[in-house]
Amino acid sequence: MRATVFPTPGIPAGRDDADGDPEADQQRSSQLRRRDGQSWPPITAVLIAVGGLCALVQGPLWNQSAALAGVNLTVSLLFVFTGLRLRAEPGQRGVAWALMLAGVLRSVDFVDAWHESPLGVYTLVFGGVDRLFGAWALLRYPNHSLLRHQRVYLVLLTGWMLIGRGLIAVTSTASLDGYPASSWWPALISNMRLADILNYVVNAGEGILGLALLVLLVLRLTRTRGLDRVVITPIIVAGLAAVIAAGASAVAQMVVSIATSPNGAYIAESAVDLAVPLAFLVAVIQRALLLRNIAGLTAQISAGADVGAVRHALRSTLHDPTLDVLDLSASASAPAPDRLVEFIHADGGAPIAVVIADPALARYRGLFDAAVQTSALALKNAQLQAQAAREKLEQVRASQARIIEAGLAERRRLERDLHDGVQQHLLGVAAQLTAAMTGTSDPVAAVAFARAKDGLREVLAGLRDLAHGIHPALLSQGGLAAALEDVAERLPLPVLVTVSGPRPAPAVEATAYYIACEALANAVKHGDANRAVVTVRVSESQLEMEIADDGVGGAPSAGTPSPGAPSTGAPPAGGQGLANIADRVGALNGEVSIDSPAGKGTRVEVRIPCG
Amino acid sequence: MRLAIAEDSGLFRSSLTLLLEASGAQVTSSTASGTELLSAIGPDPPDVVILDIRMPPSFTDEGIGTAAEVRSRYPRVGILVLSTYAETSYASQLLDTVSTGVGYLLKDNVTDVGALMDSLARVASGETVIDPTIVRRLLQQNRTPSRIDALNDRERAVLRHMAEGRSNLGIAKKLFLSARTVETHVTSIFTKLGLDQADTDNNRVRAVLAFLRSAEPADKRAGGEAAD
Numbered sequence: 065m066r067a068t069v070f071p072t073p074g075i076p077a078g079r080d081d082a083d084g085d086p087e088a089d090q091q092r093s094s095q096l097r098r099r100d101g102q103s104w105p106p107i108t109a110v111l112i113a114v115g116g117l118c119a120l121v122q123g124p125l126w127n128q129s130a131a132l133a134g135v136n137l138t139v140s141l142l143f144v145f146t147g148l149r150l151r152a153e154p155g156q157r158g159v160a161w162a163l164m165l166a167g168v169l170r171s172v173d174f175v176d177a178w179h180e181s182p183l184g185v186y187t188l189v190f191g192g193v194d195r196l197f198g199a200w201a202l203l204r205y206p207n208h209s210l211l212r213h214q215r216v217y218l219v220l221l222t223g224w225m226l227i228g229r230g231l232i233a234v235t236s237t238a239s240l241d242g243y244p245a246s247s248w249w250p251a252l253i254s255n256m257r258l259a260d261i262l263n264y265v266v267n268a269g270e271g272i273l274g275l276a277l278l279v280l281l282v283l284r285l286t287r288t289r290g291l292d293r294v295v296i297t298p299i300i301v302a303g304l305a306a307v308i309a310a311g312a313s314a315v316a317q318m319v320v321s322i323a324t325s326p327n328g329a330y331i332a333e334s335a336v337d338l339a340v341p342l343a344f345l346v347a348v349i350q351r352a353l354l355l356r357n358i359a360g361l362t363a364q365i366s367a368g369a370d371v372g373a374v375r376h377a378l379r380s381t382l383h384d385p386t387l388d389v390l391d392l393s394a395s396a397s398a399p400a401p402d403r404l405v406e407f408i409h410a411d412g413g414a415p416i417a418v419v420i421a422d423p424a425l426a427r428y429r430g431l432f433d434a435a436v437q438t439s440a441l442a443l444k445n446a447q448l449q450a451q452a453a454r455e456k457l458e459q460v461r462a463s464q465a466r467i468i469e470a471g472l473a474e475r476r477r478l479e480r481d482l483h484d485g486v487q488q489h490l491l492g493v494a495a496q497l498t499a500a501m502t503g504t505s506d507p508v509a510a511v512a513f514a515r516a517k518d519g520l521r522e523v524l525a526g527l528r529d530l531a532h533g534i535h536p537a538l539l540s541q542g543g544l545a546a547a548l549e550d551v552a553e554r555l556p557l558p559v560l561v562t563v564s565g566p567r568p569a570p571a572v573e574a575t576a577y578y579i580a581c582e583a584l585a586n587a588v589k590h591g592d593a594n595r596a597v598v599t600v601r602v603s604e605s606q607l608e609m610e611i612a613d614d615g616v617g618g619a620p621s622a623g624t625p626s627p628g629a630p631s632t633g634a635p636p637a638g639g640q641g642l643a644n645i646a647d648r649v650g651a652l653n654g655e656v657s658i659d660s661p662a663g664k665g666t667r668v669e670v671r672i673p674c675g
Numbered sequence: 676m677r678l679a680i681a682e683d684s685g686l687f688r689s690s691l692t693l694l695l696e697a698s699g700a701q702v703t704s705s706t707a708s709g710t711e712l713l714s715a716i717g718p719d720p721p722d723v724v725i726l727d728i729r730m731p732p733s734f735t736d737e738g739i740g741t742a743a744e745v746r747s748r749y750p751r752v753g754i755l756v757l758s759t760y761a762e763t764s765y766a767s768q769l770l771d772t773v774s775t776g777v778g779y780l781l782k783d784n785v786t787d788v789g790a791l792m793d794s795l796a797r798v799a800s801g802e803t804v805i806d807p808t809i810v811r812r813l814l815q816q817n818r819t820p821s822r823i824d825a826l827n828d829r830e831r832a833v834l835r836h837m838a839e840g841r842s843n844l845g846i847a848k849k850l851f852l853s854a855r856t857v858e859t860h861v862t863s864i865f866t867k868l869g870l871d872q873a874d875t876d877n878n879r880v881r882a883v884l885a886f887l888r889s890a891e892p893a894d895k896r897a898g899g900e901a902a903d
Contacts, residue, residue, distance in 0.1 A: 480734065484684070487759055491782045492686030498786045499694035517786050524783045528759060538762045541735045550762045553888055556816055 107148050114144045118171035125177035129327040135334040136171045142341040143167025149348045155208045155427075162197040162204075163344060169194035170337070176243070184243035185250060189229045192270070195310065196222050198340060199277055202303040203284065205347065206295055206427060217280060221273050228266030235259040267314060274311045278304060290383040291428050295350045302343030309336035357381045358434045365442040371417060374439045378419065381435055382428075387421040389439070404432070408440040410447065417443055464651035469571050475535040482531040487524065494520045539577050543567050544600055547577055555588060558595045565602030568674045575652060575672060576600065576609050579645045583611040583668045591615025591666055602674070607654075609670040619660035676795060677721040679704040681712035681741065682757070683730045691725070691785065698788050700795070707731070709741030716749065722799045723753035728765060736765065743772045753798035757782050763809055763888055767881070770803065774877045778804030778840070803840030803880045810838040813887035825867045833860040838883045842876050 118140040119126075125133040147164030150156050173194060176187035199221065203214045210218070233241075236259035238249040285293070285300045309332065316329035364377040375389040392407075392415045404421040419439065425432045494517060501513040531537075539547035545563035552559035567573065580598050587593040593615030601608045646656045654672030678700050682688040685707070692702045704715035708731050712724060724745050728738035742754045755778040756769055766779040778798045784806060785791050794804045814823070814835055826834060829850075836846040843861060847854045865872050868886055873879035 483729070483759060484734065488684035488687050491759075491785075492684065492688075492690040494783070494786045495687060495690030495694045498788050499690065499697045502694070502697045502788055521783055521786065528761060528783075531759075532761075536762075537729075537735070537760060538764060542764055542768075546762070546764045549764060549888065553763060553813065553816070 121172050122174045123178050125174050132327045132331050139334050139337050140167040140171040146341040146344045159201045159205045162201040166194040166197035182248045184247050188233050192225045224269050232262045274307050277307050295347045298343040298346045302339035306337050306340050309333045354431050362438050369442045384422045390418050392417050406436045461653055472574050479531045479535040487527050560597045563600040568602050568607050572607050572672050575648045587613035607672045611668045614665045617660045617664045617666050618662040619666045676700045678702050679721040679724045681706050681709050682727040683707045709737050720749045720752050723795050726756050728756050728758040739769050746773045755798050770881050776801040781806045781808050803877050805840045807839055822868050830860050830864050834864050840880045
């Protein structure tokens with residue numbers, strides 16, 4: 065089997081331009097139709113002519129055995145019809161002619177019914193030629209050439225049959241072969257004994273060659289894979305049946321008598337022979353049937369399949385377990401040589417996948433192209449769907465990020481309002497009170513002023529903590545480093561703060577800040593830590609933060625309640641702890657991991673993408 | 676004492692003016708922003724300018740920028756920055772910007788008029804003032820282990836006053852000690868904390884604040900400072 069190879073991406077790329085183009089699709093399918101559907105009038109005319117010829121050539125047989133003549137005629141017509149249909153298949157013109165010749169010659173075999181010389185000699189010598197053509201077709205279809213051993217076999221078979229039968233003819237006489245003695249006969253060395261021996265030798269040889277054909281056909285079947293196998297299975301089975309029937313018929317002829325006409329055996333054999341053209345016809349129709357598989361393929365992979373699903377579907381549809389579909393969106397790999405290669409391109413033109421298949425599939429180009437087109441649609445759909453899903457996810461994330469930004473802005477506004485409004489007013493009042501106090505000499509009033517002043521101081525301190533808790537102004541103004549230093553200052557354990565890199569977006573910065581506050585508060589409250597380290601690395605693409613302490617560990621992975629956290633300046637988390645924080649990080653498309661083995665401290669790692 | 680005020684909150688500004696004048700100071704100008712203050716200072720500058728840290732246009736820490744501008748134009752004028760931020764980093768930032776005759780006070784504490792007038796006087800005479808609330812908080816951290824544990828009570832009191840920016844003489848007056856005794860204590864403190872002896876009072880304040888803020892012993896402080 066010679067491989068047809070398309071190793072260059074350039075050719076399929078050009079072909080692929082037609083993909084998804086309805087006009088080109090139409091063109092292609094009309095090409096398929098033209099190849100499939102031949103015009104009927106010439107076929108009918110040929111069949112009528114062949115039918116007439118075959119009916120005529122058998123002449124007197126119609127009187128002797130109308131059944132045999134009828135079967136012969138049917139077999140001939142079916143062979144010819146199949147041959148005519150097969151002519152449309154690329155590379156199968158030879159097989160088509162072989163089948164047509166086999167068909168015509170099948171009826172011509174019975175020309176000896178005329179009992180006219182030299183028709184009897186023709187039948188004796190050339191009566192098996194139709195089988196030679198048949199064997200040739202059985203061995204070759206649907207390949208473009210024969211294998212060496214098949215060619216050798218056919219030469220052997222042809223030589224044996226023609227020479228052997230020729231020898232029988234020259235050693236025997238007309239009457240010896242069952243023809244009227246008046247018939248012309250090339251009885252050169254008429255020797256009845258020799259003719260008898262020759263008859264057995266030639267027939268035995270033909271029997272052995274028939275068995276050899278059985279072996280060759282079985283070999284063909286077992287050695288053929290994929291779609292070819294689907295196509296040739298009925299042909300091989302029919303061929304096997306025909307060979308066996310021919311053998312049985314030959315044996316029957318010998319056993320019964322050469323002189324009497326063994327029409328029953330002929331009829332049975334011919335009836336079996338019908339299977340051969342029928343099988344070829346099935347093969348011809350097979351392509352249309354296989355094309356129908358595309359509908360199944362479409363159903364399998366229509367709903368936006370991934371590369372794996374497409375690969376699976378293509379393998380079963382094209383009967384090629386070696387077929388592979390590679391995702392090219394990730395990496396462009398060089399396709400294997402000596403394989404049938406077809407690229408699938410996105411609408412933009414970039415290749416998204418490549419189909420690498422058995423080169424034998426090149427013979428089913430229409431089917432292959434249709435399957436690849438269907439796959440391309442599915443893959444493109446999948447790509448679009450994935451893109452849509454990504455966009456939707458991105459939208460959700462963006463909206464979550466906006467909510468966080470809005471919350472953050474609101475906190476900043478609140479802090480500013482408290483600071484610039486209430487706080488300044490109260491400070492003004494406190495200053496006025498102090499001024500009034502310095503101006504009075506009344507001891508009772510002085511005490512009252514002092515009390516009011518102390519009360520105000522407490523209120524102001526509380527207000528300052530509140531404003532700081534809502535949003536530390538230092539975070540906006542000084543960044544993470546300053547804000548975390550401040551958090552560290554307020555904690556009863558040494559905290560080493562290291563911040564490197566540019567300032568990230570406010571939402572990222574604030575989220576990192578609150579996580580650090582929460583984690584440090586936990587380290588103090590639950591972790592019983594002696595020291596802690598906060599390391600922040602900011603790059604163009606992401607913020608990485610690690611908070612590690614040397615406490616008792618064993619912290620739950622998320623959701624550690626932390627009442628009383630405000631001492632660190634963390635927002636009043638309401639006991640939701642790290643779960644709350646994980647949500648914020650998730651909304652920013654980041655991730656939090658907490659590693660807290662019992663007795664070995666707690667390590668919180670945070671990664672948030674920036675910009 | 677002649678003072679100029681830049682404070683954007685009208686109520687606090689007028690109350691402060693009232694308070695200062697009641698305490699015998701003279702307020703030469705009272706403005707709502709640093710720019711206005713700079714243009715209000717005439718050929719006869721005040722002894723001290725009082726700056727709100729958070730003023731227009733950005734309402735963040737303009738006070739510190741204005742302080743630098745005042746110092747470069749009028750080197751002899753003391754600067755007292757009033758703030759509602761108790762974070763030490765603002766005070767440190769101010770000390771990094773202006774080295775002497777500068778103070779950082781929480782607005783809450785202006786109600787202690789004696790302390791306010793004392794701070795103004797110290798700033799006017801070139802000393803440094805750090806709000807006692809901030810220093811107290813730094814000292815109260817109760818960290819374990821801490822080198823401060825190695826100090827005795829008297830040394831700790833001296834350390835607190837050093838952090839608030841007082842000179843040896845100022846500390847001596849406050850603690851009713853002789854200047855010589857204070858000097859001995861200071862040397863002992865610097866040795867125990869592993870700090871280098873500072874050449875000026877301002878450097879001394881910065882060194883002490885940095886020590887108090889840092890999470891690490893002085894000899895391992897490199898990492899902590901890299902974060903600034």
